[in-house]
Amino acid sequence: MTETSRRNRQPGLSTRAIHLGYDPATENGALTPPIYMTSTYAFETAEQGSELFRGERKGYIYGRTKNPTQTILEERIASLEGGETAIALGSGMAAISGTMLSLLDAGDEVVIDHTLYGNAYAYFTQALPRWGISVKLADFTRPETLEAALGPKTKLVYFETPANPNLRVIDIAAVAAIAHAHGAEVVVDNTFATPILQRPLEHGADIVLHSATKYIGGHGDVLAGLVVGRAETLQKVRQTGLRWVTGATLSPFNCFLLLRGLKTLELRVERHSSSAMKVARLLEGHAKVASVSYPGLESFAEHEIAKRQMSGFGGLISFELDGGMAEGMALMNRLELVTRAVSLGDAETLIQHPASMTHAIYSAEEREKHGISDGLLRLSVGLENVDDILDDLERALDSL
CATH class of the missing domain: 3.40.640.10 (Type I PLP-dependent aspartate aminotransferase-like (Major domain))
Known part of the structure; x- marks a missing residue:
């Protein structure tokens, strides 16, 4: 320069x-x-x-x-x-x-992506229609469904990317062009x-x-x-x-x-992201984990889109265990460093169960349709030393 x-x-x-x-x-x-x-x-x-x-x-x-x-x-x-x-x-x-x-x-009329934070979903699907505003849902990861809506x-049109809680990534430029x-x-x-x-x-x-x-x-x-x-x-x-x-x-x-x-936002986001990448790798390689959703993983469905429109992959991870909801709840209760709490982006690493917590407003049928399984866990990776986060997760997983 x-x-x-x-x-x-x-x-x-x-x-x-x-x-x-x-x-x-x-x-x-x-x-x-x-x-x-x-x-x-x-x-x-x-x-x-x-x-x-x-x-x-x-x-x-x-x-x-x-x-x-x-x-x-x-x-x-x-x-x-x-x-x-x-x-x-x-x-x-x-x-x-x-x-x-x-x-x-x-x-x-407003068209929304079908996967949103639970209270936002309730606002769009239950509150706005009361005031004469029509709301349609579409899968924004499939542009043809948005076009049809x-x-x-x-x-x-309204959406989150990455979306809460399963972290699906939506192509912003593609949606904007259609809208x-x-x-x-x-x-x-x-x-x-x-x-x-x-x-x-x-x-x-x-x-x-x-x-x-x-x-x-x-x-x-x-x-x-x-x-x-x-x-x-x-x-x-x-x-x-x-x-x-x-x-x-x-x-x-x-x-x-x-x-x-x-x-301190840039410094914190860099630390959240680097630690989350290591945690995602651990989860992806553990025998008890059935699936991991993190934009930085090559196995993530929208990994290429995430690489194109993001400069890093953030501190949120969603994953599901082989034993489903029961085993997920057991894991949460065995964690010692990781805190059971909703919200995200804090210095503390937080874990929650969307189906019974942040996304309980969705019906069981809606959750199944929109990719929010009963066994899904959402992890917000904090600013603790990453080895301590990894040790806590690995110990709890191994004990299941």
């Missing part, structure tokens, strides 16, 4: 996550951005207040829609994802509902990959969502959601989904926690 190109290139992901949008000199030299614990903001003049309410002046009015600590967070995540702007909300589900209720009207009323040809916009949940490993907007998606509770927070101590996309679209989400419909404001302190998490 020449000196000129080095000067002109965009700073790296970690550099932007640590520095973007903040100058200590403007805040009395404070290295860490301050937490603005205020619900309302004073106007210098009555005219200034009127201009703010009319959108003729930039600034802050009331804490439900915007806060200076929140602004720094939103600028940083928008930059990392390659979007024009972002919105922070109170949870991942608030990010989903706030977006959908801002962009969809009664009579519109799209119609003149389809406004959005856009039908006049629909593409919304992708990028929680599992984070912008460190995958940036869906670069592959044609229009909106990216995160449960920032997971990897972006990274410490299991915050609930939050993020939406990234075009400024015009997200202004609708801020004014409608956040301000009027949900009121799901993210507190300034939780914005501070996410800013803390962003600073």
Whole structure:
């Protein structure tokens, strides 16, 4: 790299996550951005207040829609994802509902992939239809089924990749091309990959969502959601989904926690990914394990797609034992270091049983149809020394 190109290139992901949008000199030299614990903001003049309410002046009015600590967070995540702007909300589900209720009207249609986080699946299949919004399901790993599901009323398509809980990977560019040809916009949940490993907007998606509770927070101590996309679209989400419909404001302190998490996100995701690869190899080679689903394995069905659109494979693994659900439950109870808990992306390694926990909202028939078997376990590989994780899993497996 020449000196000129080095000067002109965009700073790296970690550099932007640590520095973007903040100058200590403007805040009395404070290295860490301050937490603005205020619900309302004073106007210098009555005219200034009127201009703010009319959108003729930039600034802050009331804490439900915007806060200076929140602004720094939103600028940083928008930059990392390659979007024009972002919105922070109170949870991942608030990010989903706030977006959908801002962009969809009664009579519109949304097409979703059939494998989603359990509460997201319930929201789409049980809540949205109550408000006159039609919801269709398709298998997005088979583009022809998406093509068949799209119609003149389809406004959005929505999916996760990798998907929760079985980690199936969907070709973002292929879905975007089909959806856009039908006049629909593409919304992708990028929680599992984070912008460190995958940036869906670069592959044609229009909106990216995160449960920032997971990897972006990274410490299991915050609930939050993020939406990234075009400024015009997200202004609708801020004014409608956040301000009027949900009121799901993210507190300034939780914005501070996410800013803390962003600073180490690249380092943590690299460690999660490298450890998960070793754990996946162990599981794949163990006699008690019937199947392993991890995008980094050559045996993974969508391995080539994952290599094409991801720069790494993440910290989530799904697997099933020969003894099915009974043996899976027994394994969970014999683990000592690995913690039995839902959620993911924390420093701790977590294991859970989707059929009876995060995806219990699916009927047994739906789980079978959508590849969520009763024996499936989901493992979120943490930041402990990987040899300790491997030892705990191997000991528990050998004892079955």
